[in-house]
Amino acid sequence: MSHFSNDARHKQALTLMTNEASSQGQVAVKAIGLCKRYAKFEALTDLNFELHTGQTLALLGHNGAGKSTLIKMILGLVSPSHGELFVQGQSLHTKRPNANLSLGYLPENVSFYDNMTAQEILSYFARLKGVAPKRVSILLEEFGLMAAKDKRLSTFSKGMRQRLGLAQAVLADPKVLLLDEPTVGLDPLASAFLYQKMAQLKAQGCAIIISTHELGLVQDQMDSALILGQGRLLAAGDLSQLRAISALPSQLELHRVSPWQYQQLISLPLFASLQNHSSANRVCFSVPDALKAKVIEQLHLLKIHEFSIAPASLQDIFHHFMAGLNRPNASAVCSAVGEEQDQRELVA
Numbered sequence: 001m002s003h004f005s006n007d008a009r010h011k012q013a014l015t016l017m018t019n020e021a022s023s024q025g026q027v028a029v030k031a032i033g034l035c036k037r038y039a040k041f042e043a044l045t046d047l048n049f050e051l052h053t054g055q056t057l058a059l060l061g062h063n064g065a066g067k068s069t070l071i072k073m074i075l076g077l078v079s080p081s082h083g084e085l086f087v088q089g090q091s092l093h094t095k096r097p098n099a100n101l102s103l104g105y106l107p108e109n110v111s112f113y114d115n116m117t118a119q120e121i122l123s124y125f126a127r128l129k130g131v132a133p134k135r136v137s138i139l140l141e142e143f144g145l146m147a148a149k150d151k152r153l154s155t156f157s158k159g160m161r162q163r164l165g166l167a168q169a170v171l172a173d174p175k176v177l178l179l180d181e182p183t184v185g186l187d188p189l190a191s192a193f194l195y196q197k198m199a200q201l202k203a204q205g206c207a208i209i210i211s212t213h214e215l216g217l218v219q220d221q222m223d224s225a226l227i228l229g230q231g232r233l234l235a236a237g238d239l240s241q242l243r244a245i246s247a248l249p250s251q252l253e254l255h256r257v258s259p260w261q262y263q264q265l266i267s268l269p270l271f272a273s274l275q276n277h278s279s280a281n282r283v284c285f286s287v288p289d290a291l292k293a294k295v296i297e298q299l300h301l302l303k304i305h306e307f308s309i310a311p312a313s314l315q316d317i318f319h320h321f322m323a324g325l326n327r328p329n330a331s332a333v334c335s336a337v338g339e340e341q342d343q344r345e346l347v348a
């Protein structure tokens, strides 16, 4: 096991903090050189990150990237093979068995006893966690389950099960909430409900780790993300940092442009140099950040004022890094801090 005082590792973990995270809250979860091997298979390799209270961290990656393994390690269900994991300041390696960590967990597949009612299940967990019984009624109301409180779970829809699962996870007001693909199979309203609840918990100071494949949903809710590939950290940071790291172009769409204006436009060297994705119904170009101001200036000169220019989405960024897994050097971590600094640290 490496130790907290391992300076280089400690520094590396710090580089993965978002700027926002560093300016508020205490460290809720911290991983230093975390590895997990299942026999000879390395499910997670040298993972470093830090999550602060009141922050949401999105865990992204392909199937089998190691997301659930990380969540299970934080829960103490799976032991790291190497490295250190701190939850609420306590090393999980040296933690006393009776040390009380304030964790909430919504597993990927919520499975409770089907012949119990929602009220019975929450009351059971309340007793287990030493939570006052009146909290059960509050949560049933808050999670829209009061009308169904006496129904057996076998009659519950997927969305109702997820609500109950989340109610169970937040029963004891956890300081760290772990959500493993919580919106799979939910309709847009149910997903919105879940994210709304997450926002409330976050505002109360809860640190949230959410593993998800639904990038469009998590993009606006997360403070930072870890992008995992084949058990390695491919990139980390908040959305703007991930955009900068990936160096993906913005997408320009012209909403109203005459054929004459279009011809004029593509005859300009600047526009001719851009990737043109235009089709019969849409006029679209990829615009690298360095050319954005120039492109906008040219559009105004051509009296084209109706256009939108959108930076890379989390989905674009994710696909970029997944595509990179097949390229050489794919295992290099891209963090929010520039390589230049890393080089300086290496030299030092």
Ligand SMILES: Nc1ncnc2c1ncn2[C@@H]1O[C@H](COP(=O)(O)OP(=O)(O)OP(=O)(O)O)[C@@H](O)[C@H]1O
Residues within 6 Å of the ligand: 038, 041, 043, 061, 062, 063, 064, 065, 066, 067, 068, 069, 070
């Ligand atoms: N108990 C285990 N024994 C052996 N291998 C395991 C075990 N648990 C997980 N793995 C392997 O570790 C890798 C990571 O699994 P994990 O469940 O963490 O992935 P994931 O990113 O959560 O995937 P998904 O998006 O499909 O849920 C996979 O290759 C998986 O087969």
